[in-house]
Amino acid sequence: MNEIGLVIIAMGVIFDLLGCIGMVRFPDVYNRLQAGTKCVTLGVCLILIGTMFMAQTTPTRIKALLCAIFILLTSPTAAHALARAARVTGIPLWEKSVVDQFEAERVQ
Amino acid sequence: MVDLMFEPLLQPIAIPLVAGLVCLLLPKTWQPARGWLTCAATAVTVMLVWPLFAGGSRTSENGLLRVDQLSGFIMLATAVFALLIAVYSLDYMRDRQGQRLYSGCLLWSLAFAGGALLAADLVLLVVCWGLLAATLYLMIGLSGPDASDAARKTFMIVGGSDTLLLLGTALLWAQHGSTRMDAAAVTLVSATDQLAFFCFAAAAFAKAGVMPLHSWLPDCGEKAHAPVTAFLPASLDKLLGIYLLMRMVTDLFVITDQINTMFMFFGSVTILGATMLALIQRNLKRLLGYCAVGQVGYILLGIGTATALGMAAALFHMLNHAIYKSCLFLGAGVVEEKAGTVDLDRLGGLATRLPLTFASFLIASLAVAGIPPFNGFASKWMIYQAVIDSGQSSGNLFWILSLAAAMMGSAFTLALLVKVLHSVFLCKPTPHIREKNIQKAAWPTALPILLLASLCVIFGIFANGIPLRFLVLPAIGQAVEFPGTWRAGRASGLLLIALVIGWIVYAFTLRNGKLRRVPTFIGGERLDEARIPGVPKGASRHVEVTGVDFYQTVEQLPVLKPLYVLASSKVFDIYDRIGKVTAWLSTLLRAAHRGVLPTYLGWFVLGLLGILYVIMEGTP
Amino acid sequence: MNNLVPLLVAIPLGVGFLIPLAVRWKPQMAELLSNLALFGLVLLSLSLIGNQTIYHMGGWPTPNGIDLRIDDLSTLMLLTINGLALIVGIYSVVAMQPYTSQHRYYSLLMFLVAGTNGVALTGDLFNLYVFMEITAIASYALVAFSGEDESFEASLKYVVLGGLSSSVILIGISLLYAVTGTLNMTHLASRMSEVGETAPVKFALALFFCGFGLKAALVPFHTWLPDAYPAAPAPISALLSGVVSKVIGVYVLARLLFNVFGINDDMLLLMRWMGGITMVAGGLLAVGQWDIKRLFAYSSISQVGLIVLALGFGTTWGVVGALYHLVNHATFKPLLFLCSGQIETAAGTRDLRQMRGLGRRLPITAGTCMVGSLALAGIPPLNGFWSKLIIVVVGIQTDHTAWAVTVVVMSIVALAYQLKVQQRAFYGTADAPMEKQLPVSESPVLISIPMIVLAIGCIALSLLALSGLEHPLLVGPAADVLMRGVWKP
Amino acid sequence: MSSPQETHGMSMIVKTVCVWVKGFILLYGIHIILYGHLTPGGGFAGGVIAAAAFVLVMLAEGEDAALKTYSRKAASTWDSLGVLLFWLMAVLGVVVAGIYFFNFWTTSESARLTLFSGGIIPLCNVGIGLKVCSSLYLVTFVLTAHRWHLDTEGKDDAP
Amino acid sequence: MIYSLCFLLILIGLYGVLTRQNIIKIVISLLVIEYGIHLFLVLQGYRTGGTPPIVDSSIDKQLWLQQSVDPLPQALVLTSIVIGLGVLALMVALSMRIHERYGTFDIGKIKKLKG
Amino acid sequence: MPGTAFAVFSSVLLLCCALCLYRIGRGPTAPDRTVGIDILGTVVVGFCALLSLITAKDYLMNVALVWALVSFIGTLALAKYLERQQGNE
Amino acid sequence: MNRFVLFILLLLFWVLLTWPTEFSTSYFQDLSIGTLVVCLVTWAMGGSSASARHWLQPQRYAWAFVYVFVLAAYVIKANVEVAYRVLHPAMPIRPGIVKIKTHLKSPSARTALCNSITLTPGTLAVDIHDDGTMMVHWIYVKSTDEHEAAEKIIGRFEWFIERIFE
């Protein structure tokens, strides 16, 4: 069990790192959110699942599970809220973006 | 407790205190009752004080109160003055505001003065001293809306001096472990003892109105009700200030020659400065205020001689001064009441309208000026004697200057009182006066004035017989030698004879109208022919010399002019000077408080660093 | 009996929280409940006179639990706090009528009292911090209570400076805890002597000086006070100046220095200089003021300087003088602030330049204010005189004649600014518009009584002096508590 | 008070998620409060979490929805009641045993570490939790509500 | 090392308090100071106390009951946080009122009260 | 073996935190910083879980849960604040 | 959420939270208090009048079970994809916001859909309107046509979600 847990946590940590790198590298808010949300959410969920495997007591396992579910539910919501706020505020897309139908619609 | 009630030393304090409280509590409408109660209480106090005065030294059971010849004498004088003022106020205060407070304060002033005089403990003295300042403040304050500045100034100087008295007491206490007045006299060796001495001196000077702590007196004289001025600044405060000075000189400290010289110096300065300032005043009461300051100088001179004669002279002069200055202030009160003004320019010709007041005023004025046979002459004469005497024996040449100042002061005083007499009573009535229907003064007002005036005469003629013998010399407690005695009685007899002869001449010659009328001359020309710019020849003309105009020339004298200019910009007013410096410091500090939070935060950090430095480094 | 000790904190706290509920039932419950509570507190404090106990909260012994400490000093403080609070509470009944949401005012007042009582009682350093913060937060809110621009500004400045000082104090407490491993003041005192005067201890001491110095408004940490006191409603200014800044500033500092750290010459020197400078600066600043409450506020600064200076003389008698003056200041300064409230209500302004002749219409205010002014200026025989006398004598005895002279000079300055108030506000005649605005009759009884009581207090407290200047009733034993030195377990 | 658009809260997605989770958050907060004597946290932390549930409603569904869930008046009442409960526990100790905060409701040593083992501590925690939750909610409410009528509002009552 | 972090936090906060002109930033700086202190206090707990005074399933309960662990720092920090929150709420409310009345957050412009 | 692994994991997560802080500090726009805060919050949740394993403290799991909650609400608040900023302009 | 359903879920949650290390009779205390508290929370937080009927249809749970795995697969794919783009030196991205439309009606379904696409390859739900139009940020825009994009982005989830939620 411990080994499985470790592996899962390792994967989670790697995804976390990738997400964060993406968040730093990507050119605009929306892309950063993409990287951040997806990778970090998955990463943390993996860590929590790994914790489930490695934890010594049932309550801890349960809490880890609840926590994972909560993250899975709220993280995309938060990302969505942020993206919407950014868009409403008028934060422009990266200049090399191909299309912006949001802006097009608002202009109409 | 019962013993305490029957303690004879406590009674003259307690009676007026309680009576004052009753006065304050009596309903507003009971004014006559209040007035009579005041009179009765002061009269009772006089009666209670008499045995104290006559009975010699004694100390109360608890050791807090003590009476000796000096304090008994001054206490008696105080009580008598209070009685006179109370009688005077019966009429004076009838239609004025604040009677309730007035009566209360009058009685309380008497009580606190009694406390201060009978105190055997310096702390009690300080307490009563401060309370007197407060009652004085209240009494000036109730003299109407204009008096508030004067009240504030008075309280600042007198109350401030009380604080200095506190410091002096504290110094003595801390250094010598006792606040008893009869403790061993302190030799002025250490700096703290000298500081204590100067604190006491400042308090006494302020109370008595010695320059440069005098400036409350003219203001107070000008603004306060006449009886208030007559009672507190003119008599009671003088008595107390001099009392304290005498105590300092005789009991509390061992006086050095330098101190005496200092006394004489301040005395001379006060005489000259105050009378010169008085000379140019146009307000009768203010003028009297300055005049009152000037007279303290003589007393100080007397004390400064450090001889028994000087002391006796000082005490005598103090008493005399209180008498004639009260008389003058009360007279001024009548003038103000009847004429509605104390502006010398608007007064005139009151001699016929207020004959008794005029007579009293005249006597008191002549007494102030030191004209024989009145009491002022007697005491001044003693002071001159003492100055000459001590000066010759000590070899310090300062006495010559002092004597010159005293003489000049006398001359100035005479001049300024002539001015007053002329412009208030003798000169032609001004339109203002002519319009007024001036009634004679009521008896409660007239009685004290006449009494005081007659005291001026009696104490002058029988100087040796009554006041010196019964009042002053016992208070000095040592033998006094009179080097060149002024035989007051004989001289007075001669003067009286001269006066009688003069009257007979007048009666037989002038009254019969056998007068030679001559034209009025001015500058060697006949008045109606003289060329006066702006007045056509032949037009009706008369010359009014109001007295004030005459003394305006004094103001313009080349030496005096700059001094007067400085005086009018209050350069010599220590209250004003210190006030300005304080205000400047305050403005400076206020400017630093910019209202900006980061500045304050900066101060916080600086303060923290400073504290850190002190705590971490420690002190050497 | 001892079980009632924590009620001194518990009652006002409970009532403070009960008030918002009770006013739903009847709006008058706020003033009723708080005044009842304050009355109870006064009785409680009276019952503590002469008591010397350590009360263990929850029954835990000294190092583990929280102690409440009753000795003569804390009793003196409690009497002052609760007595004054009751007076202020009665005054508030009428004075606070014009304000909206009165019940919040009373709640905050209760918290203020609870916090201050707690500070006076506690024997635990962190607990002290907590109570101090309760007091501080309540005072921040009360300063802002009147809802004017200036009151918000004043409160903001107070809150930032006060917050900074609280942080500084907390750092000091943490340091002491790090060094000694305890926060119980008795325990701390004994550990401190084991640890010795190491750098962290000294550092903490400096931080306390700074932090509590701000609470007490010592120069240069005084800047919040002249803004805050005038901005607060008059009864609150009275309470803040009378006890709050004294208890959470001066009292705590004295307690810590004398009973926990152990006093030494450096501390005394610092106290003398800080107190002296504060006294001088406060007095000079007061002279130049035209806003009557601001003038009184600066005068408070000056007086607190005097108290700290007296503590800095370091002898028993000096402490007596300081404590005596502290108690005296808690009578005349609140009196003056209450009077200023009446003046402001009557004249519609606080600017002395615009007032004149209020004395005729407000005889009680004028009379009591006069008593307060003269007491503050140290005019005998009012209480301020006796404490100043003691302080001056002690100053000379301990060879600090220069400071004694300064005290006397500042006394004269105090007389100057008090007479300025007297003259401007009460003397003279009001001009026509002012005359029209003035109330026809003097204020209601509930306003007058507190002022008269305080004025009588100014006179009556001098009776303490009659019981022996060197060891007056209540004050003398309280001073002994400080002078007995570092607490031993 | 405020324009209707501003009380709407956030987008439909956020609202729906809020509806899903708010009950659980509140329950979690209560759990922390009740088990405060056994696990870390207690009244304060639990109160914060419970308040978070209401604050979430306020953010996502808008002010009005939040008020419907937990009215201002209810909040201020519970606020006071919470403290009074805590206070009562303290003073009851005196009544029962003469000592403040005396844990007068303890069970035997062996029965410790269950919900009721804490005696008065859970009750104290409930008091604190109520207080913290309600005041935090009120504070948030006042602060956010204030911002909304920054332009129009004149004087409000004192803070 | 971590002590210097506390120190640093406090200094940063102090610097912010002294140099910032914006009320909000000053408030935040005060918070930073407070956090520095809290960190310091918590560290005291870890330094002096062995096990945290918290019951969880990993500890032998009976043993814990007998142990007398120092729960002080945590309690202190918690209380201190509560107090800090109170002050913070007050500060923020005041800042808003000030902004409403004075139309600015600039502390340099909020100086009606001076002298 | 787990000890070293945990050490590595922790360092990597700390690195993640540092990256988030970089984004928070760098911006350039307010939403960018908010993204950083949001992600940081999520990473910290993972970190707490990891810590609870390392230290064998159950309560850290609670902390993780609470942190997730607070982070979510905080992000929502910030998002709402940003939206309203726009509305006020 | 229907109150009864909420009650059940909350009770479940409570049981999970108070899960003891070993069960004993004292657990009854926790459970009874829990029921009480859950009642309270249900009363406080329960709201909508949606029927409990949905919750009683077992096929929904079955689809949900399947969907979890589908979603998990996509999530992992998405992560790998993002990882690729992050790590690729040239950063091959072609971002843009496209408009698509879903025919899902209920808020829960739409929310689930949005969260799903946010978690899966390259897409992020920015906004959703009442008529079902969604704005989606796409990290590598493959089509700007509304229907084609819709098919590519949500086609794979819509089917499942409809069966689970509607």
Ligand code: NA
């Ligand atoms: Na004060």
Ligand code: NA
């Ligand atoms: Na103060």
